[in-house]
Amino acid sequence: MSHRRLLNVPRHRQQELAARFTWLPRVHENEKDPQVQVISVSVFDHWLSREEACQLLEAVPPDERKRRDALMEGFCKRVIAETEVLSYVMRGRKKDRLVFRTFNSRDALTHYCRPNGAKSLRHREWHVVLPELACAFLESWDDTCHFFFVSPGIEEKAMHWAAQSGVHILTHASTRADVTA
Secondary structure (H helix, E strand, C coil): CCCCCEEECCHHHHHHHHHHCCCHHHHHCCCCCCCCEEEEEECCCCCCCHHHHHHHHCCCCHHHHHHHHHHHHHHHHHHHHHCCCEEEEEECCCCCEEEEEEECCHHHHHHHCCCCHHHHHCCCCCEEEEHHHCEEEEECCCCEEEEEECCCCHHHHHHHHHHHHCCEEEECCCCCCCCCC
16 A cells, blocks of 8 residues: 555646646746736735735744634635645756646645645645646745636636635736736
């Protein structure tokens, strides 16, 4: 019996996903790509100013940390419940080849896709793709997660999940203007 939490998806599916997510290596390396749009999910209802960030992100009291983590975990559970979620890694000498992996159990997926859950796989932050919605979903360090996409489809779902979870959708200047929180 294998104790692996992740299994590579079959080769034909790897090829299909790699073709669909050709832009993902650039996002993963924080490179700008004009075709990639971003919307963010946050426990805060607006982008924080520098002063607010210093005040709200440093030395967070334990009760507030638990509240924020519970909000983001609730959002992630809704995502997991309603769509397929796959992990990915960058392989190869130049780390330019995507390998998509499926979780061997719902429990392993739930433990990974939550605040600080990436540590279960020795990652700093978790990063997954949602193939049905053609987007990547990445955790950030500042009580925010980000959806990256090149074609519409995730915005409406994300707003629905956010409304159910008590978190907020924040848009970026490069994202379409008709997406509002």
